[in-house]
Amino acid sequence: MNPDASRLWRAPRWALAVLLACLAMVGPFSIDTYLPAFSGIARALDATPVQMQQTLSSYLLGFAVMNLFHGALSDCFGRRPVVLIGLAIFTAASVGCALAASVGQLVFWRTVQGMSAGAGIVVSRAIIRDMFPPADAQRVMSQVTLFFGVAPAIAPMVGGFLFVHADWHSIFWFLTLVGTALFISNWRLLPETLHPGLAQPFHVGALMREYWRLCSSRRFMMLVLASGVPFNGMFLYVLATPVFLGEHLHFEPQQFFWFFLCTIGGIMAGAAVSGRLAGKMSPQRQIMRGFRIMGAVSVVNVALNLVAPLSAFWALPLIGLFSFGWAVMVPVVTLLVLDQAPERRGMASSLQACIGSAANGLVAGVLVPLVMHSTIGLALASAGLMLVGFVAWYGVRRGVATPAG
Structure with a gap:
């Protein structure tokens, strides 16, 4: 961590968590x-x-591609410039989406949105580890997840209201206002947390070698899969909401918020539990607890979809419980990922986000269209994604040390 951290941020720790959570919520809020x-x-x-569907998958693939570079650039040029430039481009892309006159234009500007939106979530993770030792970093990471959960719960309600009472253009004008507000607040409040002595020289060859070193590390890659792939067990339902909620559950657009309340409520509750467990339970035990919850929920979800008539009364709470299990373990796994490259935490965060976003893009562009018209297909796909993450974690769990310093 930065040895000058105590002087860089003198406000309460939760205030920094709120600021970083606002950065992290840009990506999912845009969806x-x-x-x-x-x-x-x-x-x-x-x-x-x-x-x-391409307006979703192009956004996610753009998000994945640029996530490969946000963190590495922040290791070289600082956290603050990367965040501010990313927010400026996101705001301009939101204007482009609002003015789009064809689906081709919308896909283009959604791609630019995705390429810029990832700066906040990638760099915010590195900032947390710059500023705090392991146990405190887990608490702040959990607080970020907790606060971050509020925005996606509100977002569909805002989107539904704007669509019904104005038109779809107003949704992207609203995102323009969000981008502008975040740019101004971070310009005024966000400190530079990368210590000058830890800044890395910008050499393309050196960057490529470091990327290769991390990509060829079995432990790093398995931890990345353990953190990112299970998320898609919940996220595929988010991506399939127009069909899952509109066709299967017969929800009106204004009712979509019930789904997001369950999902984000689960994330917020799990993040709160994760923060309370920081320093009291070993990372290995906490991660396994999260996987056990997701595994149990997956079994029940598949069984009910096979034998019971579909009902929002059990379908939505199960997705919320799955989200709870994911949020219990993901702050811990994320810190383990970052500490696989303590001198290149920005790059580690970039690779984690890139691989996770690429998985999101594949789920959005390939898996969701295949399974979204079948509720049992959605349940089986969710269970399968959870299982991939569990197998990845189980394979490296004994060789992962608790972070230090």
Whole structure:
């Protein structure tokens, strides 16, 4: 961590957590806000369901590609410039989305949105580890997850309200205001947390060698899979909301918030539990506890989808419980990932986000279209994604040391 951390931020720790959570929420907020207007945008732009799905997958793939560089650039040039430039581009891309006159233009600007939105979440993780030792870092990471959960819970309600009472363009004008507000607040409040002595020289060859070193590390890659792939067990339902909620559960756009309340409520509750367990339970035990919860929920979800009529009364709480299990373990796994490269935490965060986002993009572009019209297909896919993460963690759990310093 930065030896000058105590002088860089003198306000309460929770205040920094709120600021970083606002950065981290830009990505998911950009998805959740416009989902209730999916069908309306398709009608307005004369777009097919496949083309509309591309507005999601192009965003996620752009997010994944640039995430490979945000953290590495912040290791060289500092955390603050990368965050501010990312927010400026995100704001401009939101204006482009609002003015889009065709689905092709919307896909283009959504790609630019995705390429810029990841700066906040990638760099915020490195900032946390710059500023705090392991136990405190886990608490702050949990607080960020907790506060971050509020925005996606509100986003679909805001999006549904704007779509019903204005039009779909207003959703992207709203995201423009969000980007502007975040740029101003971070310009005024965010300190530079990368210690000058830890800044890395910008040499393309050296960067590529470091990328290769991390990518060829079995432990690093398994930890990344353990943190990112299970998230998609919940996220595929988010991506399939227009079909899952609209066609299977027969929800109106204004009712989508019930799904997000369950999902984000689970994330917030799990993050709160994770923060309370920091320093009281070993990382290995806490991670296993999260996987046990997700595993039990997956079994029940598949069984009920096989034998019971679909009902929001059991389907939505189960997704919320799955989210709870993921949030219990993910702050711990994320810190373990960052500490695999203590001198290159920005790069480690970039690779983690890139691989996770690439998985999100594949789920959005390939898996969701295959399974979204079948509730049992969604349940089995969710269980399978959880299992991939569990196998990855189980394979390296004994060789992972508790972070120090």
